[in-house]
Amino acid sequence: MSCIPCVSITPEYQIIYYDNLLNKSLLISSDIAVILSFSGFLLGSVIVLILISVNPKFTYANFLLAVCVFSFAYLMFVSGLIASGLILKVPHFFRTASPFIYIIAPAAYLYVRTVLDEEVKFSFFDLLHFTPAIFHFVELTPFFLKSAETKINILEIIFIDPDYSLALQEGFLPQKWHSFLKTIIGLIYFSFQFYIIRQYTKKNHILDSYQEKIIQWLDWFTLMLISCYSLLLVSLFTNNESYSIHHLLTVVIASTLLIILIYLFLQPQILYGLADFSESENLANEILSQTTDNRNLSLSADQISDYRYRIEKYLETKKPYLDSSFRMQDMVEDTCIQRHHLSATINTVYQMNFNGLINKYRVNYIKKNIHAKKWSNLSLEGIGMEAGFKSRSTFLQSFKKETGMTPSVFREINPQP
Template sequence: MNRLLAVLFFTRFGQILISLLIHSDQQHLYPTLYQVFTPISYAAPACFYLYVSSFIQGNSRLLKFQWMHFIPACLALIHVFPWPLNEINWPVVADQVERNKQLFITERTGLFPALFYYLGRPVLIVGYLIATWYVVLKSRILDSKAGHSGRNWLSFFLKTATFFQLTGFLPLLLWNVEKPGINTVLMILNCMILLVILIFVLHQPKLFYGYLFVSVDLDMEAIKSHAPPVLNSAKKVSLLPDQLISYSNSMKEVMEMKRPYLLESFQIVDLAGELNIPVHHCSFVLNNLIGKNFRDWINEYRINSFMEQYPLKAERMTIESVAHECGFKSIATFYNAFKKETGLMPTAYFSRKKVS
């Protein structure tokens, strides 16, 4: 999901960079960057659709057939490859980009005829835009009654992405109009809108938690004891029962097979990254299916590891040393966790075990 978002942001960055190079003294760099960003721009409409549809369906990975959406991007890669004897009039292309922006270039830019670019890209953008809104409206995810936790984020993302995609068609409305300063006005308008979005993000950061940002509420007791911070998972999440079970099994499998709890710095963000699922989904599964917060859950694994290792190493290592090996950064956190799991302090626990 994050990679699909990255393609969209990277495409926008490429469009701005190409425009800047054309208007600067570095035009010799423009053809290379144009060829680099063209396949990415062909993948962007599909990424937009796949991100939204996967978000709605709760998928964390693309299905096999969904990779077919990237066929146009593969064709674009073939198109811009510097084939021998494939001469391109880059000054004319640059002039058309300056006058008509990057969506309507009638000069040949690669192996295929110019039709591939000035008709292919608009068709992809409009087609995927319609398909995306159809999926959204059909799912009714934007309906407040649906109660989906990501409704606000998806609404913001849809509207913003749709706006910037549709602004690419403005040159059509101004095709036969004398426009000495219109390009400047359009660029200023885009910059102003980006500034408004940035200000909105700064004032409404919670909208992006779990999607672009990670929401972290620090546990003051954990800080005092130098334990890892606990992430608040109060956000409501709409997951199907099968998804809950699948996530739970995957989380347990990672902990048992890879044993990341032995790392003192391991946090829920790292677990979510390992499984490629949102952080708030991990928190939801822990709180509602497993029945523990992240700190208690990971400490349980560390305590179990300690109880296996300490009897084997007791003659040559102290309790504190073994606790550090099992992932505890703070001795106070270890003793608190041990007593919470067993009801006794370590010395009393192993003494009783010897007697029994």
Template sequence: MDKLSFLEVIAAIAVFISLLLAVFLVTVKTERKLENRLFAAFLIINAIDISGLFMHLFIDSYNLKTFKISAYLLVMPPFYLYVNSVCYSDFTLKKKHLLHLIPFIVGNLILVPRLYLAEGPAKEYFFNHMWHSPEMFFYQLIGELQFFFYIIGVFMILKKYKKIYLENYTNPNTLLYKWLFQLTIIFLFIHVCIIFKNIIRYTAYNDLFIWLHILAGTSFLLAACWFILKALNYPELFRRIDSTLQPTKDFAETLETENKTDETKKNQIEQLRNFMVEKEPFLNPSLTIQELAHQVGIPVRELSVLINHHINQHFFDFVNEYRIKKAMMILKDSTKKDITVLEILYEVGFNSKSSFHTSFKKYTNQTPTVFRNS
């Protein structure tokens, strides 16, 4: 099998898996219909884009082939919207999101005079030489600007999501942040391969051009398979936040200017610490800062500033510190040697083995088992 045939096989498999996963996402019964449909749209558009590697075997229409090429400009918008829908529980599609179609529309409009409206030899000549035309240079420029605009946008969303989650929730699905971050890095890597491939297109290194095609196609195929494995192994992966929540730094200065003396803050911190020890609210695995504020009787924004600025910890670390301390007591209790580490982590408020081990090692520099036996 030569390299071109191998590339066509890889592309066909990638298209098949992408479409299969898209069908599953659209038909599966779940409350998260919007995010599933957005990711399905992302997969379908990618499948259309990749199908160009073997489309020539079945389709002769120059217009259809060119329209397929322009589908690349529709790849990133659904991924960007998907990340929004996964991170924010109140995200909905609105008419303004139709603006994401502008690059796709512009990219096709510039091809109208010399391709879509052309006929006969003129159309054939332009299609066969279009990658050296001003129109396609402008198209590629739009594509690169669009891609990095969305990639930067995705990283900004993830950065805000992680910060707000750590400040407002315990046992957060940092898995979600890590997973989306990893997924974005994979797509960035694939795109870098595509950039090099497009550069090599204008050189005499045809073999390298094909191998970069194969690398990009294989990477996308593996990414689709990886997504399936993640969905199967971590069905509880997603816990979203309200987009109206703000990072503490956005309102900390305002609260600091109010009449809150150092003595008042000191008393509130002491009140909070006593409450954590006596009432043990951290045993609730889904405790949020809003719930703790209600229980301890401190306004939620004041509590957020107390923990994140005056105690200098994220809410996540603040609560998990008490969980770890309680776990340490149980691990060292000779009367509770029969209780397994897994039972202990659930007892003290964790609901994830990986989260417990990460927090325990961060606090003690030891694993729970080593600590128990030391």
């Protein structure tokens, strides 16, 4: 491992440095890079908070997407510090984003794979994908422990000669090697992402509207990453020493992150899981009906028997649960049972709430028709949507609760007659 020199700025270097600062186009590109970098960091931080805290259904997929976005956002934060010159005030942030770049690609790939394969928990082998990031962090640790003065000296030289950054060797490998490795590894991962998405659509050529939205998002996510990393690879082969090129690359990366994040905000079903909000509304209305009217506690046996007959006849003949937008209010209007009486009857007779009863009927419907010809070309997720489930997670949880197994296992042990 080579030593990092502690170099002072000579008058000649200072002249070049101030000439660069006076270059109008350079100042403009620097300003744009700073604005986009910090914007990407702020918006990325909001997305991460939503994924890990605001979103009520925190899943393994959410975790992986949060890791990918955080790594991207932190890279933009440090890039913004460098482009603005603020890094000289906080030099210990220098190079801290480098290991995170190794995290972006595997996290993105695992996220896509998890969404498509419906994985629900972390696997030990998944950790192997992050080995390069761990190795890079370990080799940079001695540099992280160096003094602020040493890092400031290095940064001042980099501001004059940006290519000096790639020539440095703070660890076992020069930074230029790491730049190539990060980009090549990223493109390999993103190519596999694209491949498994295409395989999924080929296998499930009939997709419902929810699946189409998911595939559209994954396609957009993957293609944006491929485009960004392809431009980075081209820049590494150009060997252009212009400082504006480095600002341009920062703009490209920040723009990629912002486009991905804005797309997420425009797809609340992916970001917030709004597909289940109607179920939350049903539950809220049911709780309200129970807590605001005590008359539901004084139903006679004859009333309960009558209401049960109406409920079961309605659900078995009309099958309203197949409509994903079906609500408690719909049943109230169709059966002419008051809301608080309906809620009390369901709780008393079936020992569950409205959502539980409706999902039970949906699961039973799937069990009876899982080998139906009209469903032969649908994935298990598609079958769930056909039965009225709005989200994959609710479908899987409800099915396992009723049968003690996943839909795929149920179909395997119950072959078509």
